[in-house]
Amino acid sequence: MSQNPLSVGTDYETLANRFRPLFRQIAAGTVEREQARDLPFEPIRWLKEAGFGAVRVPVEFGGAGASISQLFQLLIELAEADSNIVQSLRGHFAFVEDRLNAPPSPARDAWFARFVAGDLVGNGWTEIGAVKIGEIITKVRPEGENFVLNGAKYYSTGSIFADWVDVYAQHSDNGADVIAIVDARHSGVSHSDDWDGFGQRTTGSGTSLYVEVPLSAEQVIPFETRFKYQTAFYQLVLLAVLAGIGRAVERDVAHEVRTRKRVFSQGSADTTHGDPQIQQVVGQISAQVYAAEAATLRSAEPLQRAYLARFANDAEAERQANIDAEIETSKAQVVVSELVLRVTTDLFNALGASGVSINKSLDRHWRNARTAASHNPWIFKARIIGDWVVNGIEPKYVWQIGNSVKTD
Known part of the structure; x- marks a missing residue:
């Protein structure tokens, strides 16, 4: 085995067929979970046991060796079954990607083993309340050679299902930004399912509290070592x-x-399925969905290039791949958001008033799409794309949100 085997891709159909029976099983319960706001603990357990969380881990370490494009093709199939579960796994696959980009070491290989064993990683990045933009209240305090974490996070997507949590924090002594990898089972960690959005309601988002949680030195990672295309990766999960x-x-x-x-x-046929106007509505929906999926998968390609360039000792190729990753996922976000929001409304043009029945829950598609599309507002992305195309201004790679630092 080479010192640093990479995940360069596998046969997609063979990989997908491992999980498609699970996807069908998950899809069978989606409407019921939606109507009851029943968190998908059992479906996520099925995915863990099937090794879904390790599809990007290199084959040499027991994973599937999937490329980034193949991962996102799988996530699209899973999102068709239940879009909430894909968003719940957003933090997990981002942390897997970060470890894939880490230099070879026993610590990195230990993470690969955890992923292959089924461990999942949640997300703890965003703070709300009286937090100014750029400010991080969650702190890592030195305790001898180790550390202690205290703080609170919101939008903690997937953390309630996780074995570990990827927490964005600062050193209490020198203010340096870090990633704290927290054991989610520690008694000082608690999660609440208090996400109050009208869509994506079973993602396990909400408030997470961290009270005197111990960390080893290996569980505190300098933020500047984070993989460069992380924002593009997070955006791709939403796409x-x-x-x-x-x-x-x-x-x-x-x-x-x-x-x-x-x-x-007043229709044009004696059956609904034979009505050419209804067929046209469905055909337009199908074409728009095709374009949305194609744009998503096309925008995943530069991320794989960035990953491979990371270990190719070509700084300029890596820099360009990271720019392409950010710009192309931004372009995809602008068009995919509009296309999918349109089809989630147009589906009702093919149906009668019975289509709005609560029992069918077809409104969940619009609510879920509108919620996912509200992240990382695309109006700013369109401007960033324009600034790059016109002025060659390189996009930023870290986004932040908080209260304005300006006062009246």
Whole structure:
């Protein structure tokens, strides 16, 4: 085995067929979970046991060796089954990617072993309340050769299901930004399912508290070593969520039209499925979903290039790949958000008033898409793209949110 084997891709159909029966099983319970706000603990356990969290781990370490594009193709298929679960795994796959970009070491290899064993990683980055932009209240305090973590995070997507949590914090003594890798089972860690959004309601988002949580030195990672294309990666997870929602809309509208018995007197056929105007609505939806998925997968390609360039000793190729990753995922975000939001509304043009039945929960597609599309507002992304195209201004690689530092 080479010192640093990389995940360069595998046969996609073979990989996907490992998980498609699980995806179908997950899809069968999605509406019920949505209606009851039942968190998907059991479906996520199925995925853990099947090794889904290790698909990016190199084959030599027991993973599937999937490329980034293949990972996101899988996530789109899973999001078609349940978009909430994909968003719940966002922090996990980002931390896996960070360890894939880490220099070879026993500590890195230990993480690969944890991922292969089924361990999942949650997310603890965002703070709310009286927090100014750029400010981090969550602190890591030195305790001899080790550390202690204290703080609170919101939007802690997936943490309630996780074995570990990837927490953005600062050193209490020198203010340096760090990533604290927290044992989610420690008694000082607590999670609340208090996310109050109207969509993506079973992602396990909400408030996480960290009270005197011990950390070894290996569990505190300098933030400047974080993988460069992280923002593009996080955005791609949301694009996969959106593309998967689009595929679910196409699936559901086709089923509803195919099985509908009632017709309108002003229609163009004696069956709904035979009505050319209804067929046109469904066909337009299918085309828009195709474009959304294609744009998502195309924008994943420069991330794989950035990953490979990381270990190719070509600084300029790595820099350009990271720029491409940020710009291309931004372009995809602008168009995919609009396309999927359109299809989640247009599906009702193919149905009658019965389509808005609460029992069908078809409104969940729009609510979920609107929620995912509200992250990292695309209006700013369009401006960033324009600044790059016109002025060659390199995009920023770390985004932040908080209260304005300016006072009246």
